[in-house]
Amino acid sequence: MTTSQNLRSLVRQIFIFCGVGAFxxxxxxxxxxxxxxxxxxxxxxxxVIGYGCGLASxxxxxxxxxxxxxxxxxxxxxQTQMAVFLLVFGVAYAMQLxxxxxxxxxxxxxxxxxxxxxxxxxxAASFAGHKFMTFRNR
Numbered sequence: 001m002t003t004s005q006n007l008r009s010l011v012r013q014i015f016i017f018c019g020v021g022a023f024x025x026x027x028x029x030x031x032x033x034x035x036x037x038x039x040x041x042x043x044x045x046x047x048v049i050g051y052g053c054g055l056a057s058x059x060x061x062x063x064x065x066x067x068x069x070x071x072x073x074x075x076x077x078x079q080t081q082m083a084v085f086l087l088v089f090g091v092a093y094a095m096q097l098x099x100x101x102x103x104x105x106x107x108x109x110x111x112x113x114x115x116x117x118x119x120x121x122x123x124a125a126s127f128a129g130h131k132f133m134t135f136r137n138r
Contacts, residue, residue, distance in 0.1 A: 028054035067135035088129030096122035
């Protein structure tokens with residue numbers, strides 16, 4: 001593959017990754033609101049189920065859309081791949097949350113710009129982790 005093809009493939013993956021993320025965010029929110037507001041379920045339970053739906057959907061969509069070209073012709077242990085997916089999510093989320101706390105508590109930045117900056121870290125760490133660990137071409 002040429003450098004130009006590699007760059008196009010990377011840009012394609014980034015766009016699909018962000019689209020999948022937007023879809024899963026909406027899905028999670030819809031499930032949370034449906035359960036908590038529509039069915040009057042406990043807000044914590046609704047949150048856990050909503051995030052679980054988003055994570056499950058994210059795994060399937062990233063595997064079959066975002067990083068499908070990296071996985072072609074390769075057999076994969078689904079349980080191991082799911083465990084790595086959850087680990088990457090956890091690390092990226094912890095990085096995001098840690099930065100958010102530093103920006104708000106230590107640097108005294110306002111919440112909204114802090115959330116946005118921390119979100120960029122989450123997206124970058126998550127993309128890199130899934131590209132090079134969860135769905136890497138061994």
